[in-house]
Amino acid sequence: MIPIVKPFLPELSLYNAQVGQIFDRNYLTNNGPVLRELEAKLAEYFGVPHLLLVANGTIAIQIALMALEIKGKVITTPFSFAATSSTLAAMGLTPEFADIDAQSLNIDPKTISEAQLAHSSAILPVHVYGNACDVDELASLAKQHDLKIIYDAAHTFGAKYKGKALLSYGDAATISLHATKIFHTVEGGAIAFKHKQDYEKAKQLINFGFDSNNMPNLVGINAKMSELHAAMGLCLFEYIDNITSHRAELFQRYQEKLDSLVYMQEYAETCRPNGAYAPIILANEAELEGVQEHLAGLAIQTRRYFYPSLSLMECYKGAGDTPIANDICSRVLCLPMYYELSFEQVDFICASVSKFLTYYRGRK
Ligand SMILES: Cc1ncc(COP(=O)(O)O)c(C=O)c1O
Numbered sequence: 001m002i003p004i005v006k007p008f009l010p011e012l013s014l015y016n017a018q019v020g021q022i023f024d025r026n027y028l029t030n031n032g033p034v035l036r037e038l039e040a041k042l043a044e045y046f047g048v049p050h051l052l053l054v055a056n057g058t059i060a061i062q063i064a065l066m067a068l069e070i071k072g073k074v075i076t077t078p079f080s081f082a083a084t085s086s087t088l089a090a091m092g093l094t095p096e097f098a099d100i101d102a103q104s105l106n107i108d109p110k111t112i113s114e115a116q117l118a119h120s121s122a123i124l125p126v127h128v129y130g131n132a133c134d135v136d137e138l139a140s141l142a143k144q145h146d147l148k149i150i151y152d153a154a155h156t157f158g159a160k161y162k163g164k165a166l167l168s169y170g171d172a173a174t175i176s177l178h179a180t181k182i183f184h185t186v187e188g189g190a191i192a193f194k195h196k197q198d199y200e201k202a203k204q205l206i207n208f209g210f211d212s213n214n215m216p217n218l219v220g221i222n223a224k225m226s227e228l229h230a231a232m233g234l235c236l237f238e239y240i241d242n243i244t245s246h247r248a249e250l251f252q253r254y255q256e257k258l259d260s261l262v263y264m265q266e267y268a269e270t271c272r273p274n275g276a277y278a279p280i281i282l283a284n285e286a287e288l289e290g291v292q293e294h295l296a297g298l299a300i301q302t303r304r305y306f307y308p309s310l311s312l313m314e315c316y317k318g319a320g321d322t323p324i325a326n327d328i329c330s331r332v333l334c335l336p337m338y339y340e341l342s343f344e345q346v347d348f349i350c351a352s353v354s355k356f357l358t359y360y361r362g363r364k
Helices: 012-025 033-046 057-067 082-090 114-119 135-145 196-205 227-237 240-258 285-297 323-329 343-362
Strands: 050-054 073-076 094-097 120-124 148-152 172-176 189-193 278-281 332-335
Touching: 012 033, 012 227, 033 050, 033 189, 033 227, 050 057, 050 196, 057 082, 057 120, 057 148, 057 172, 057 189, 057 196, 073 082, 073 114, 082 094, 114 120, 114 135, 120 135, 135 148, 189 196, 227 240, 240 278, 240 343, 285 332, 285 343
Parallel strands: 073 094, 073 120, 120 148, 148 172
Antiparallel strands: 050 189, 172 189, 278 332
16 A cells, blocks of 8 residues: 555654653643754754744644734635635634636736735735745735735745745745654644744744733733654654655656656746645546546555635635636645655556556547
8 A cells, every 4th residue: 555645753762762851851841942942943944033833734824813913804825725714714814715826836926806905914825735936926916015925834844945945935934744744743833934023922822822921911822832742853853854855856756757647736946846745737637536546446545635626615605716726626636745655656656647547548
């Protein structure tokens, strides 16, 4: 069986050593020493000055929205995981969908309407599968219309644009450190803020709103990461270069073998694929279902990620007409991608896709 994803685990002895120290200190959560060490290491790794670790990537978006005091309507993309829009809706904000660019799969600034720009307070774009959004155009729109930008950068570990980590763009950018991601803390997330005052405020918000005098003078929640979670991140640090380079090479192998057969996302100039996912876009939904079934028969797991387009969900009815996102969602399929995957396995997966498509397309 080739699973769609496999969490990376460090040597157990490394994690045990961390846990041993945590037990000795008996300090389990609330801005502990392991968390602070991981925060400092990640801030340096990303090259961002104001980085805050939180309990998961979803609450990272929520805290960023709270810290920046976003109200009312927020322009976003329906080509994303449910968490992007559901966080908005759960906070009483209204998602306003713009469409995506069919090549980059990211929000297409040209499809954001004047009315959306005039009536929204922020843009929440997603760097889809680790590919840089049109950050310059989005920054220009935000400046003209006095909007904040919060990037859902959940997939961007190791991804850079113009030499800078994708987390360094926007008023805030959030990342997921979930077990299935390139780098993880089992459950976890982080927010990089542009301004120190927003970071300071968020630090209070993740701890029930308590200030340095222990007064709950902001409406906060509990979004803290525990020491045991942070310890996993510290252990993984030693493996980062191996993980990121192998995953990027696996992605390249997929590209070499499948590029001429299926459509693959076009990356922004200077943004190297980080191997977060291996998505392919089939000609239509029937072809996708055929590929998925064929691979399942060979014990190769795949995932329709993202499906369906969020703008087609009843709960977001009327939030925007997005034909391109709707179309791509119906025919995008993610193939297995994880550190332990071998080039031989990728070759087998690609040969299986190719064999099926040759047969399927030849029938017509
Ligand atoms: C685009 C996007 N945003 C947000 C999230 C939520 O992250 P988490 O699972 O850490 O809450 C995910 C999860 O994969 C995601 O893909």
